[in-house]
Amino acid sequence: MHEESALHNVQPARKQQQRSVVTQQKLLNAAIEAFAENGFKGTSTRDIAERAGVHHPLITYHFKNKDQLWRAAADYIFTAFSASLNKSLKEHSNLSPKSQMSAMIRVYVSYAKDHPALHKVMVQEASYPSPRLDWLIEEHLKPFFDFAIDMLGKLQQLGVAVPGNTAVLFNMIRLSSGGLLALGNELGDSSGLDIDDPETIDEICEMILRVFLPGEMPAAYAANTAVESIA
Amino acid sequence: MHEESALHNVQPARKQQQRSVVTQQKLLNAAIEAFAENGFKGTSTRDIAERAGVHHPLITYHFKNKDQLWRAAADYIFTAFSASLNKSLKEHSNLSPKSQMSAMIRVYVSYAKDHPALHKVMVQEASYPSPRLDWLIEEHLKPFFDFAIDMLGKLQQLGVAVPGNTAVLFNMIRLSSGGLLALGNELGDSSGLDIDDPETIDEICEMILRVFLPGEMPAAYAANTAVESIA
């Protein structure tokens, strides 16, 4: 027996084996996919194990139980997203606020395209109150939201973003960006849009900018306003 | 035994009893709620029956099986929505296209507030390919989408709606409108928004109009362009 999930092992008396991290990752990816499709309740650990091509008791071994697996999976995908977001923020830190927000939206859309589960899991969990939703908000959503809303508010003051309740505006951007990609299956059949076409992705990004950030940056604006990355 | 669901009875040798339609409606409402929360796979017929306060074998009696119940529930909510939409369209048929689209968005937002399941079910089913998704698109989504996209395209030509791919724009409106309401649980905790406050609803509607339909109608435009209701 072990006290903690292998992912957060405190004192590994011995090094973690390679195959271990491989199966953990296989399980995490499978879990994300399954949870995104069928929600927490609608997903069985056996389904996840099968998708991962792994014997189901390994879930107990590596993650203790279904709930911890869900949390580990959420950590996994949100941390990865946060990383690529911070990377982009750093690269664009010397550009105008509008360019920064623009880059941020592009990162989100790109990430949502490759990992639609990011958006789906959020929607799935928000469907009804649950301890997981509370945890997700506190642990991952709130920091990101606070940061983005603050940034968006500044753009509103500059006349770049549409005025109005900033939180509402932010969530509209989030839902549009993530939702379009998550609805890939439906969009094709109902609206003739091909999500896998890079041009469609571009069109989506540009449309979001055109709609939500229609204003131009004031010419006199000094581009150099440092933007700290998210904690 | 009966050949068809009671809802689509062909030759009722005797009239359908009142209490029958009551339990059917209770079941339909419960089904919509449950399917919206946990998806098709994640919902059990027993769960639905329990929510409806009805003995679960009645599902078999009234709807034959789980799948038919899902279809009946989808029919129910989409038909009701279509009705209130057509009503609003008729009432505003003498107004400008922008006012009509504005009214349409308000109807959608209001409906999504009282019946967030409308949006949730769509998202749930679009999560992965399924015969239900195909059916839903063909039966309900396509007619509505085609109508709305056509209307939106005209508004783009008039310079009222933001230019760009009309289908993308339409889906952004749809996701923003429905999504904000469907995410009620999350929005409160993560962004301090109270969905139950009528002012919030107003703010949302106005924001959507401000963002997606920023242009003014050309003054010279003749208001009287008849708009047929959806088939």
Added chain:
DNA sequence: CAAATTATTTTCCGGATTGGACCAAATAGT
């Protein structure tokens, strides 16, 4: 290499849940 530790496989469990069948009783139209 050998021992100690970590990881995987295999088997099993008790219980809950699944969708659905069945029939007797109640109810409501005619």
Added chain:
DNA sequence: ACTATTTGGTCCAATCCGGAAAATAATTTG
């Protein structure tokens, strides 16, 4: 009052559930 419709109560066989436990295999470390 007669009869079709609707409901209540019970049951079932199958499957799936999350997890425990023990036997086996593979790796790291000394």
